[in-house]
Amino acid sequence: MEQEVLKKAEVLIEALPYIQKFNRKIIVVKYGGSAMSNEELQKNVIKDVTLLKLVGFKPIIVHGGGKEISKWSEKVGKESKFVNGLRVTDQETMEIAEMVLGKVNKRLVSMVQELGVSAVGVSGKDGGMIHVEKKYSDGQDIGYVGEITDVNPKLLYDLLEKDFLPIVAPIGLDDGFKTYNINADDAACAIAKAVGADKLVFLTDIEGLYIDINDKGSFIPRITVSDAEELIGSGIIGGGMLPKLGNCTSAVKNGVNRVHILDGRIPHCLLLEIFTNEGVGTMILRDEDKQLVGDI
Numbered sequence: 162m163e164q165e166v167l168k169k170a171e172v173l174i175e176a177l178p179y180i181q182k183f184n185r186k187i188i189v190v191k192y193g194g195s196a197m198s199n200e201e202l203q204k205n206v207i208k209d210v211t212l213l214k215l216v217g218f219k220p221i222i223v224h225g226g227g228k229e230i231s232k233w234s235e236k237v238g239k240e241s242k243f244v245n246g247l248r249v250t251d252q253e254t255m256e257i258a259e260m261v262l263g264k265v266n267k268r269l270v271s272m273v274q275e276l277g278v279s280a281v282g283v284s285g286k287d288g289g290m291i292h293v294e295k296k297y298s299d300g301q302d303i304g305y306v307g308e309i310t311d312v313n314p315k316l317l318y319d320l321l322e323k324d325f326l327p328i329v330a331p332i333g334l335d336d337g338f339k340t341y342n343i344n345a346d347d348a349a350c351a352i353a354k355a356v357g358a359d360k361l362v363f364l365t366d367i368e369g370l371y372i373d374i375n376d377k378g379s380f381i382p383r384i385t386v387s388d389a390e391e392l393i394g395s396g397i398i399g400g401g402m403l404p405k406l407g408n409c410t411s412a413v414k415n416g417v418n419r420v421h422i423l424d425g426r427i428p429h430c431l432l433l434e435i436f437t438n439e440g441v442g443t444m445i446l447r448d449e450d451k452q453l454v455g456d457i
């Protein structure tokens with residue numbers, strides 16, 4: 162019994178330098194994909210982010226909800242089509258996506274509120290936050306899919322300053338104030354860069370980055386931007402990991418200190434990454450930080 166209590170104290174002591182280091186620092190958490198599918202996991206993620214807020218960090222959640230958009234599209238008899246991982250978004254699909262992302266956004270707000278922290282749910286339209294232009298995929302017209310051209314962080318700064326936890330849905334406006342659907346990874350990366358986040362964390366459905374996805378021994382716990390870019394160029398990385406890794410390197414090159422790809426299926430992976438010496442998942446860091454030990 163005494164041993165157990167001591168262990169708990171040790172865990173808290175281990176967390177101390179991390180709490181000090183990240184005090185008042187902005188951490189952007191991209192939450193979506195399969196990591197969002199299960200209610201129990203959702204509760205754990207929200208608990209973790211809320212705890213980060215309560216110990217003095219400034220988290221921002223940027224969420225996806227692609228699976229739910231597909232589910233609701235199917236309910237109205239619309240088949241979901243993707244080109245290079247991006248949803249082909251006609252006018253009707255845009256309306257469905259906006260409704261569904263709004264619903265997901267407010268569900269996350271309720272969950273945070275329930276834990277005693279004040280959250281504000283917005284989309285990239287609010288406060289003129291996310292400005293886009295129409296995106297083409299390999300020259301192909303994919304409808305109302307937005308390429309982010311600019312992020313105005315003022316609303317986020319104001320919310321953080323007033324101690325709210327911002328929760329952002331990946332929707333933006335173009336020059337003509339038309340609504341666009343944005344890949345949530347792109348939105349999280351652009352927001353992390355614009356607010357000068359110290360950390361950007363992608364919660365996904367795999368342990369992290371592998372050189373060869375079929376070889377568990379090829380797991381990469383940490384990688385520099387140059388090495389990651391080499392991997393991207395090599396053509397080994399596939400699926401959704403390819404644009405995700407591109408967003409990771411872009412964030413680090415634009416001032417985000419550390420980017421992490423974590424397995425959102427592992428309960429409390431966020432806490433394990435941030436508060437323990439070992440860390441979990443894959444960390445992407447600047448070339449000059451290659452020799453640094455740990456995450457401090």
Ligand SMILES: Nc1ncnc2c1ncn2[C@@H]1O[C@H](COP(=O)(O)OP(=O)(O)O)[C@@H](O)[C@H]1O
Nearest residue numbers: 194195365366367370371374398399400401402
């Ligand atoms: N080398 C690789 N390492 C890790 N994951 C990879 C790799 N190559 C392809 N993938 C795929 O990328 C997926 C994660 O990207 P994605 O599906 O876009 O995530 P999410 O929807 O959670 O944002 C993994 O489930 C995996 O199947």
Ligand SMILES: CC(=O)N[C@@H](CCC(=O)OP(=O)(O)O)C(=O)O
Nearest residue numbers: 193194225226227247248343345
């Ligand atoms: C243009 C585009 O593809 N937008 C995405 C937005 C949601 C998203 O990215 O959700 P996940 O992170 O859960 O996949 C979509 O419509 O599915």
